[in-house]
Amino acid sequence: MIDKPALRAKLRADRDLFAAQSSTAIVAPEAYVERLKPGMIVATYCAVGSEADPTQLAAAAAAAGCRLALPFVVDRAAPIRFLAWELGAPLVAGPFSLRQPDPSSPEVVPDVILTPLVGFDRRLDRLGQGAGHYDRAFARYESAWRVGVAWSVQEVPAIPADIWDVPLHAIITEEGMLWREEK
Numbered sequence: 120m121i122d123k124p125a126l127r128a129k130l131r132a133d134r135d136l137f138a139a140q141s142s143t144a145i146v147a148p149e150a151y152v153e154r155l156k157p158g159m160i161v162a163t164y165c166a167v168g169s170e171a172d173p174t175q176l177a178a179a180a181a182a183a184g185c186r187l188a189l190p191f192v193v194d195r196a197a198p199i200r201f202l203a204w205e206l207g208a209p210l211v212a213g214p215f216s217l218r219q220p221d222p223s224s225p226e227v228v229p230d231v232i233l234t235p236l237v238g239f240d241r242r243l244d245r246l247g248q249g250a251g252h253y254d255r256a257f258a259r260y261e262s263a264w265r266v267g268v269a270w271s272v273q274e275v276p277a278i279p280a281d282i283w284d285v286p287l288h289a290i291i292t293e294e295g296m297l298w299r300e301e302k
């Protein structure tokens with residue numbers, strides 16, 4: 120089986136090509152919106168480069184009365200923290216070309232984690248950046264609804280899973296949502 124670094128490199132290239140050639144967007148699927156309840160905390164992210172942009176998912180959450188949060192990253196080694204954020208609130212430049220919330224924003228516990236993907240498969244296994252930021256967030260916030268966000272071209276037949284990998288509950292692409300019923 121292909122190893123994670125090789126698969127990551129291939130999928131980043133596929134994603135760049137797809138984003139350069141298409142003008143499609145991620146829209147909020149009904150089955151996603153139905154799960155959002157007022158007062159829930161939904162962690163979104165600011166897309167970088169060719170990543171699928173979750174803005175409409177965050178906007179749907181805000182419209183449903185949810186509060187938003189963004190990951191705050193210090194470096195590869197430190198775990199990410201989720202900080203409260205409102206759509207349109209100012210962002211500051213962080214590592215890895217990320218735009219982040221003001222570091223003085225309060226830390227929150229997410230109920231939903233919108234997760235940027237490098238790759239995924241139909242079993243809802245996921246490949247990320249390889250720093251373990253979301254792996255560790257999933258271990259810490261084990262009761263959160265884990266929703267991957269990606270372009271459909273990022274699907275592969277099988278992601279090589281390590282023992283620490285926690286599968287997603289749902290994946291949203293420009294084609295719709297794949298999900299498991301139990302969560």
Ligand SMILES: Nc1nc2c(c(=O)[nH]1)N(C=O)[C@@H](CNc1ccc(C(=O)N[C@@H](CCC(=O)O)C(=O)O)cc1)CN2
Binds near residue numbers: 165167215235
């Ligand atoms: N938009 C976004 N925000 C995010 C993530 C992400 O993947 N995307 N993260 C996910 O964990 C966390 C930040 N962690 C990161 C860890 C490593 C790299 C990284 O190695 N980036 C590569 C370039 C990637 C590419 O070409 O697509 C680099 O800087 O070389 C990026 C983010 C939280 N916020």
Ligand SMILES: Nc1ncnc2c1ncn2[C@@H]1O[C@H](COP(=O)(O)OP(=O)(O)OP(=O)(O)O)[C@@H](O)[C@H]1O
Binds near residue numbers: 123248250253255284
């Ligand atoms: N719960 C955890 N606590 C501490 N370290 C972890 C945990 N889970 C994973 N890691 C570490 O994080 C790294 C994750 O590597 P992996 O290649 O699986 O990342 P990934 O699938 O791309 O996901 P991510 O988006 O989280 O980076 C590994 O070095 C692993 O040892």
